[in-house]
Amino acid sequence: MSTGNAVTIVDVRDPNAYAQGHIDHAQIINDDNIEDFLTKTDKEKPLICYCYHGISSQRAALYFTDQGFSQVYSIDGGWEEWKKVYA
Secondary structure (H helix, E strand, C coil): CCCCCCCEEEECCCHHHHHHCCCCCCEECCCCCHHHHHHHCCCCCCEEEECCCCCHHHHHHHHHHHCCCCCEEECCCHHHHHHHHHC
8 A cells, every 4th residue: 555645644553563563654653752743744634543453543533633634534443454454
């Protein structure tokens, strides 16, 4: 799955899970880098969030919407569902 510069993808899982596998071009987002991400990311580009099973990423999507991102999505089923199809 190629995203190029069309969307921003964020992984809200822990660093160990990210290291074991993640969606191409996904950025890991956590408490250490969230402020930097918020100030440097184009809020007009679609933002796709994912976690393990899609629960935490739904909360993250709401948070990013509150921070001014205009198009925010959460992957239903998270990484576990995504990798069944694409990994």
